[in-house]
Amino acid sequence: MRVKYQKSAGLTDAPLTYCPGCTHGIIHKLVAETMEELGIIDRTIGIASVGCSVFSYEFFNCDMLQAPHGRACAQATGVKRVRPENIVFTYQGDGDLASIGIAETIHAANRGENITVIFINNAIYGMTGGQMAPTTLIGQKTTTSQDGRVAAIHGNPIKISEIFAPIEGVAYLERVAAFDPKHVIKAKAAIKKAFQYQMENRGFTMIEVLATCPVNWGKTPIDAMNWVKTEMTKVYPLGVFKDKGDNNE
Amino acid sequence: MKGNEAMALAAIKGGAEAFFGYPITPQNEIPEYLSKHLLENGKVFVQAESEVSAINMVYGAASTGARVITSSSSPGIALKQEGISYLCGAELPAVIVSVMRGGPGLGGIQPAQADYYQATRGGGNGDYHLIVFAPERIQEAIDILKQAFDIADCYRNPVMILADGLIGQMMESVDFDRPVPHRDLPKKDWVASGMKNHKGRNFVSSIHLDPKQLEQHVFKLFEKYDLVKKNETRYEMINIENAEYVIVAYGTMSRICRSAIEILAKKGINVGIIRPITIWPYPTEAFDKIPKTAKGILCAEMSMGQMLDDVRIANNGRLPVAFFGRTGGMVPEPEELVDAILHFNERVVK
Numbered sequence: 378m379r380v381k382y383q384k385s386a387g388l389t390d391a392p393l394t395y396c397p398g399c400t401h402g403i404i405h406k407l408v409a410e411t412m413e414e415l416g417i418i419d420r421t422i423g424i425a426s427v428g429c430s431v432f433s434y435e436f437f438n439c440d441m442l443q444a445p446h447g448r449a450c451a452q453a454t455g456v457k458r459v460r461p462e463n464i465v466f467t468y469q470g471d472g473d474l475a476s477i478g479i480a481e482t483i484h485a486a487n488r489g490e491n492i493t494v495i496f497i498n499n500a501i502y503g504m505t506g507g508q509m510a511p512t513t514l515i516g517q518k519t520t521t522s523q524d525g526r527v528a529a530i531h532g533n534p535i536k537i538s539e540i541f542a543p544i545e546g547v548a549y550l551e552r553v554a555a556f557d558p559k560h561v562i563k564a565k566a567a568i569k570k571a572f573q574y575q576m577e578n579r580g581f582t583m584i585e586v587l588a589t590c591p592v593n594w595g596k597t598p599i600d601a602m603n604w605v606k607t608e609m610t611k612v613y614p615l616g617v618f619k620d621k622g623d624n625n626e
Numbered sequence: 627m628k629g630n631e632a633m634a635l636a637a638i639k640g641g642a643e644a645f646f647g648y649p650i651t652p653q654n655e656i657p658e659y660l661s662k663h664l665l666e667n668g669k670v671f672v673q674a675e676s677e678v679s680a681i682n683m684v685y686g687a688a689s690t691g692a693r694v695i696t697s698s699s700s701p702g703i704a705l706k707q708e709g710i711s712y713l714c715g716a717e718l719p720a721v722i723v724s725v726m727r728g729g730p731g732l733g734g735i736q737p738a739q740a741d742y743y744q745a746t747r748g749g750g751n752g753d754y755h756l757i758v759f760a761p762e763r764i765q766e767a768i769d770i771l772k773q774a775f776d777i778a779d780c781y782r783n784p785v786m787i788l789a790d791g792l793i794g795q796m797m798e799s800v801d802f803d804r805p806v807p808h809r810d811l812p813k814k815d816w817v818a819s820g821m822k823n824h825k826g827r828n829f830v831s832s833i834h835l836d837p838k839q840l841e842q843h844v845f846k847l848f849e850k851y852d853l854v855k856k857n858e859t860r861y862e863m864i865n866i867e868n869a870e871y872v873i874v875a876y877g878t879m880s881r882i883c884r885s886a887i888e889i890l891a892k893k894g895i896n897v898g899i900i901r902p903i904t905i906w907p908y909p910t911e912a913f914d915k916i917p918k919t920a921k922g923i924l925c926a927e928m929s930m931g932q933m934l935d936d937v938r939i940a941n942n943g944r945l946p947v948a949f950f951g952r953t954g955g956m957v958p959e960p961e962e963l964v965d966a967i968l969h970f971n972e973r974v975v976k
Contacts, residue, residue, distance in 0.1 A: 389827070419822035422690070425831075434829045440818035442689050443831035445712050448682035451674065455686025455694070456818070458670045459644050463690075463820050481682070484675035 385409035387418050391435045398591035398598025400555040401429060401497065405436055407565045408466070408495060411572050412439060421464040422456050424449040426478070428470035429503040437468075447478025450485035453492045464575055466493040471512040472502045475535050482541075489546025489580040493571045496537060499588040500609060507593030511535040514612055519593075534612055538585045542618035548580035550619035554587040554610065556602040567617075579621060587613055629764045630655035630794040632802075633723055633787065636771035637695050638663060639802060642721070644670035644694045646683035648702060651735045652791040653725035656697040677702040681709025688718040689830040691817035693775045697723035699791075700741050701732060704749060710784060711750025714847070715832025717816075719778035721771070722756070722786045725794040728955035736955025737791030737878055742932035745788045746906040753844045755851050757858060758786045758906040760876040764798045766903070773806045777858065780809055781850055782816075788905065790928065792878045792957060854907055861909035862901040868919045869898030871967050872945075874937050875926040876902045878957065883926055886963035897967055905933065913940040922946040922970050926963060929953050934975065948973035 387409025395401040412418045421439040425431060427446035434441035444452045449467035457465045474482050474496050485492065501519055502508040509519040509526060512534050516525040526534075538552045549571050553564035564586055571582035587609045591601040627635070634656045637645075645660040657673065664671045670687070674680035680696050687694040698706060703724045713720055726741045728734040745758045757777060761767035770787055778785045818828045834840035865887060866872065875883045880901045887897040898920075900912045916923070923945050925937040931949050938947055950966040950973060952958045966973055 420820035422818050422820060424686075431833065434831060438827065440820055440827060441829040441831075442686065442818055443716075443829065443833055444685070445682065445708055448678070448685075448709070451679040451682035452686035452689070454672060454674075454679075455644070455646060455683035455688075456690055457686075458672060458683075459687045459692040459694075460690050460819060480675055481679050484679065488672075 385413050387412040387438050388436055389438045393436060394432055395429065396592045398589060398601055399429070400586070400588040403555045403561060404495065404497060404564070404586050404588065405433065407561070407568050408468070409437060410565065411569045414569065415572055415576065417464045417572070417576070420462065421466065422460070424453050424456070424465070424467040426467065426469040426473040428473050430468050430470060430497065431504065433468050447473050447476070448481055449473065449478065450481040450490070450492070450494065454485050454488070454490050457490060457492050461491070464572065466495060466572070468495045469497065470503070471498045471500065471510045475511040475537050483544070486541055486544045486581045486583070487546050489548070491575055491578055491580055493575050494583040495568065496583055496585045497588045498537070498585055498613065499590040500534070501590050501593050503590045503593055514608060536613065538618045541583060546581045547583065547619050548621040549574045549582040551617045552585040552587065552613060552615050554605055554615055556605040574622065627764070627800055628655055628795065628797050629767065629789065630725065631659045632764050632800055633767050633771050633789070634659035634663070635802065636768040637721065640772040640775045641693045642669070642695045642775070643692045644687045645696065646672050646674050646680040646687070646694070647696045647698060648674050648677045648680050650699045650702040652727055652794050653697050653699050653723065655794070656723060677705035678708065681706040684720050685709060685713055685716070685718060688713065688720045689818045691814045691819060695721040695723070697725065699725045700727050700729050700744070703741065703744055707749035710748065710756065711752055711754055712832050713784045714750070714754035714756070715752060716830050717782040718784070718830065719775070719782055720784045721774045721778055722784055724786055724788050726788065726790040728953065734955045735791065737928065737957055738953060738955050739790055739877060739879060739928035740930070740932065740953055741788070742905065742927070742929060745786055754847065755906055756784055756786045757781065757854055757904070758788050759903060760788045760905045761793065761903070762877050762880045762901065764793060764796070765800050767793060768800055768802060769804055769806070776806070776809045776811060779811045779814070781854055783850065783854070788877070790878050858904060859907045859909050859911070860903035861912045862903060863912060863915060864899035864901060865896070866898035866900070866915065866917065868917060869896050870919060871895070871897045871922055871924060871970060872900055872916050872920050873897060873924045873926055873963070874900045874902070874933070876905060876933065879926050879928055882958055882960050883963055885960035889960060889964050890967055895967065908936045908940065910940040916945070920945060922948060922974070924948045924950055924966055924970065924973070926950045926966070928957065938975070946974045949975050
């Protein structure tokens, strides 16, 4: 009998606490498989942030830290500077990274910290119950933008990959999505490339993943996937924003 | 050697492997000195983008078992309070040097002691304590900093050295080779260093969503704090025998009080000093040793009266307590303390 598919060794046996249709589970799997395939589970230190992924330290089968809201990249800097031989990643949502933690993230990028940031953009605050995120789309209804986000009142959705791409210390930056198998495969390749770059000491790598939050969006899991595909990608186009390994760079 | 530089060198002698900080007056000589001397020796120095970030870099490095230090001053320590609460919650050893200046707000940059509450009560959330030393001279600051990492490792808790702008900026001749007491340190088997370096999976966290679990965790912290109280409380009693009055003062203020009691002695008034060296844990037991000759206690601070709370708790209603304070960066002359003793009754706190 041949095993065709099994849970990655990069995940613990703890049952995931995420809602049905949420893409955290898929993205966790991609990070876990990446660690397993690269043979780095036993030297990786992950940083969980604040948001729905606050418990990701229970799911990733590697050493983990749990950071205050927004501070994951600062903690990752502390870890990596004293233990450059370890592989260090943060796993952060849009509230954590793009709002309260943008200073920590942008300066870690600017210093070219040799870490990998997995940035989950689902355009809403999930854990606290559906408030407006910095990445919430114009017109999108949330509990703190009940008539829909209005630029004049709430500002425009912040485009993290576009902001970070010109920063010198960024070695690899790609925006991916997880709304269908083809894109999940692409997301996996991007995450793996980011970790590989870190193993080659190339500098700061970040993968922005467009993700779902069916419960707080008030959508079915399928409608949520479609909304990422049709609406989110219009505002947040997919693609490679920076690749220092690319000779054209 | 300047106080700030001396503290920086003492930290290196104590085994500092990494520094993370953000510039603020009057402590800049600490990061300046360490930026050169840590990097030269293959150690880590990062100038962070903010105090908030710096204290979280400390959290990251401490989580891997490294001996890590940060320094700041009043408004900067305010920003570090979030991280300090997390360090205590996650039981991470680290050393924090706080060089106080005048406040509130941006305040000023002259020496003050108005951050006693900040150091001993904290602005971070939750039930926690820092172990806080308040040296009165550079030599004492050096001696404490050399063992601060050991103490932090011993209890898995951050240690704060609470100095003020005067100690940071003045110069004294010092000896860096005074021996430090030996401590048997617990093995750091809890660190996140990659699973190949230890058995099982380690995670460093301060989250306990189950209230039963969180209460048990806090109980455990407080058992540890009881040990700290028992083992680490330090103070000095100066000229206490037959004292008519006892001044309680720490740091720069206690130096001024030393001069004041000499002047008072010439006037025929015998005054002693209780000098807390740790302000958390507070040396409450020192107050039990106040002789029957004493008519009152004068708490003297470069603030509007913060340690005063601890003095009143320690005195427990036994003697009248008076207060003398200057604030905002004003450093009093010894004669002002002499005057405060001479007019003790007018200063008694109701």
